[in-house]
Amino acid sequence: MRKMLAAVVSRVFSGEVQKPPLRGLLASFNFSSKATCDIKKCDLFRLEEGPATSTLLTREEALKYYRAMQVIRRMELKSDQLYKQKFIRGFCHLCDGQEACYVGLEAGINPTDHIITSYRSHGVCYTRGMPVKSILAELTGRRGGCSRGKGGSMHMYHKNFYGGNGIVGAQGPLGAGVAFACKYLETGEVCVAMYGDGAANQGQMAEAYNMSALWKLPCIFICENNRYSMGTAIERAAASTEYYKRGSFIPGLRVNGMDILCVREATKFAANHCRSGKGPILVELLTYRYHGHSMSDPGISYRTREEVHDVRSKSDPIMLFREKMVTNNLSNVEELKEIDAEVKKEVEEAAQFAITDPEPSVEEIAHTIYQQSTPFEVRGTNKWIKYKSII
Template sequence: MRKMLAAVFSGMVQKPALRGLLSSLKFSNDITCDIKKCDLYRLEEGPPTSTVLTRDEALKYYRTMQVIRRMELKADQMYKQKFIRGFCHLCDGQEACCVGLEAGINPTDHIITSYRAHGLCYTRGLSVKSILAELTGRKGGCAKGKGGSMHMYCKNFYGGNGIVGAQVPLGAGVAFACKYLKNGQICLALYGDGAANQGQVFETYNMSALWKLPCIFICENNRYAMGTATDRAAASTDYHKKGFVIPGLRVNGMDILSVREATKFAANHCRSGKGPILMELQTYRYHGHSMSDPGVSYRTREEVQSVRSKSDPIMLLRERMINNNLSNVDELKEIDADVKKEVEEAAQFAATDPEPALEEIADYLYHKNPPFEVRGAHKWLKYTSRS
């Protein structure tokens, strides 16, 4: 330490290096955080009630959640400007779910979800530019402008599915492939509290339990489904218990560390050959169900504001970082400014990138398939499909 200080005062250390040195002296490297105990079902032990959060992890989580929040707000704006058409379901308020889930699994694991998919697209590795361009139907979109808000894909991420609950049996199929190939991978199948009452979901529970599939069923309980409160739609709102013979966890979905630790626990359960497990993430969405829903006909503005002021996932992480000396206000403001710039540039690209040509309408129907002709709406219209 004396040698470093002497080097600083003698002018041997340059300004960038000096800032890095002072930063390392200024902030804590890691902290131990208490997290809320999960409610357990058919489990003797659950995830830990404390965990270590490093400074690097905290900064990464904070930036990722800010990107998702600002990206969703930009999507809201672009929809109202008519750059985005059709269905669009935003996940602002639920950032701790997607970021915490990704932090608890491996990049080689698999995820499938419902149409509220933008946040998971980003955590799975897609850029803001490719996501917003897909929303506006441009060639630079992650699905070449053909999927839109509800049907986005990337490596080990299978959408974005428009049919309520239909992604759950598909996720079990991916988990079956993981078990068949013996690759040690797992699948996360996400659905909402509305889809939790679908018959196909219960059929999937049964088959997954019989075959001990490495699948984590994740109910994102944001309390209102399409606009009906959970206690008016479900005879039992204990969604983590609805797998019957499948063990379950109820998790604080507004705390990224709670989600991360619960996901690690569930992933270890699946990888050890014990079969599926069910997680209920108690979360909240700030926007309505979709862009056609103002979100205040079945709940009050005061309720939404109360959640924002008391349980906002970004605010909770920010306070934890500042109060425990992992960062400070100035550093987080720099991150906010950088995120704003990234999203604005991506939005500009999404508004100006060309739309796919009509001749490309049949492209990418199949994977690794030789080109072949596809008939259009009329028998004399022919398109060539390329993989």
């Protein structure tokens, strides 16, 4: 193998052949096509059995997951930069550090299933199928954004994805409603309702648990426990920090949210539970956010820099998955570096689009308010200004 690579390099430098892409050279390495990986056992509540403690990971899946997590990480870091450059304004909640939650979740359900989440939604937007440029363009309020520049960070939508909701905890009852539709229409689909540890203390979440259990709705309630709600440690905000038991009469799982495979297997288990007609299930993902609650929060007034650094150095989801891939011979450092470079280029190009794409015109402000409607007039900021609402 070394002789073959040396020969190729020699021919490149001598000018006999053009420089080949690194991916082509790496294809000649004898990587494993799959590997069996052990994962941490989940804590169970009102369940006799839980998700598997080992799973099969193919090389194709590993490369796909790794790339998706890197895209989310780069996209959030770029969003931070664009915000500080004042291209992004208003509310903006970043999710770097929680990438394994979103990629693992999407790997455990079907594209036809449904997801609704909170305002920390960029990662889910990407895993649901939104291009990076449509996400960043929405953040900068441009016409090419997923909500045509009128929603911003807190209000993004896509097929089978219902936002991005600004009201804390509102996605709980809304998710139960989507799950009710799945059951009523007998589609065999499930709805995932995601919320944070702070929203878990909202009364409407308890109401959503009750109705979902009463009607045996196919709803997966997922609590992203990143330990700090808005800016208060969970121990100071909740009488019980065992969020997976909050459903009381609903079975629950507590999962290592920094391990993408653990999240994937737990999601598969939860989805199968719901599809079998057993009703809702509650999943708590133990995770961590690197940024503050929002861009107005430096994130170090209620936690130390040392704590954030410690998580980054020991529990970072991308780092852990990279090590797992290399250890199991599913890839190597060189190939992963090439993926990193490709991702960086993709995000940079998307960011350039997001700052150069035109803003929506004022005349479009009333467009797409309703899904189906004949054109009608909408009053503007005063009674003399009127806009036409069209689909």
